[in-house]
Amino acid sequence: MNVKKIPSWVQRPDPMSDSLLSIDPPLILNSDEHFMREALRMARKAARLDEVPIGAVIVHQGRVIARAWNQVETLKDATAHAEMLALTQAESALEDWRLADCDLYVTKEPCPMCAGAIVHCRVRRVIYGCPDVKGGAAGGFWNLLQAPNLNHRCEITPGVLGDECVGILKEFFAEARRRKAEGLPHKKGAAIDATSNTPSFDGP
Numbered sequence: 793m794n795v796k797k798i799p800s801w802v803q804r805p806d807p808m809s810d811s812l813l814s815i816d817p818p819l820i821l822n823s824d825e826h827f828m829r830e831a832l833r834m835a836r837k838a839a840r841l842d843e844v845p846i847g848a849v850i851v852h853q854g855r856v857i858a859r860a861w862n863q864v865e866t867l868k869d870a871t872a873h874a875e876m877l878a879l880t881q882a883e884s885a886l887e888d889w890r891l892a893d894c895d896l897y898v899t900k901e902p903c904p905m906c907a908g909a910i911v912h913c914r915v916r917r918v919i920y921g922c923p924d925v926k927g928g929a930a931g932g933f934w935n936l937l938q939a940p941n942l943n944h945r946c947e948i949t950p951g952v953l954g955d956e957c958v959g960i961l962k963e964f965f966a967e968a969r970r971r972k973a974e975g976l977p978h979k980k981g982a983a984i985d986a987t988s989n990t991p992s993f994d995g996p
């Protein structure tokens with residue numbers, strides 16, 4: 793018989809239990825990690841393409857409707873951050889600019905540009921991996937996602953798989969420094985200037 797494999801992150805209720813309440817917390821936590829792993833997969837794709845490795849996915853009713861990685865260098869477009877590209881994909885998928893029932897997972901805390909777009913699209917929740925204390929706009933430096941004067945505020949969940957998310961960025965910039973020290977041509981994404989999405993904690 794062909795039995796459909798249940799993903800490991802899905803916590804099934806214990807049929808012997810008379811209460812479902814006890815399974816809720818692990819289900820929520822594991823779901824966040826599951827979708828962040830998908831965002832990390834996008835970040836690794838960016839790294840392979842010499843882009844600063846940041847990835848994002850958008851989830852609607854438990855289903856991924858958008859996946860994107862940072863493509864600033866590939867598209868020669870300073871606005872082509874992973875979140876911006878994912879928002880556009882999600883709007884197309886739902887044929888609506890309102891993403892009110894959507895959650896956005898991104899490996900690094902969003903910058904002010906992305907945070908502004910996220911608020912415009914009315915994203916319900918933003919889940920990020922590593923913080924950006926100098927340039928982050930989800931509470932790291934500013935908190936545009938919850939600005940009281942704007943007409944929408946997002947829930948924020950920080951630090952999901954934070955070590956893995958920061959690790960991939962550190963590795964990228966460490967390699968960029970090695971190449972520079974050896975006189976090799978720099979990676980495209982590692983040459984970006986302070987106005988783009990260079991992570992503030994460990995830049996080139």
Ligand SMILES: [Zn+2]
Binds near residue numbers: 903905906989
């Ligand atoms: Zn951004």
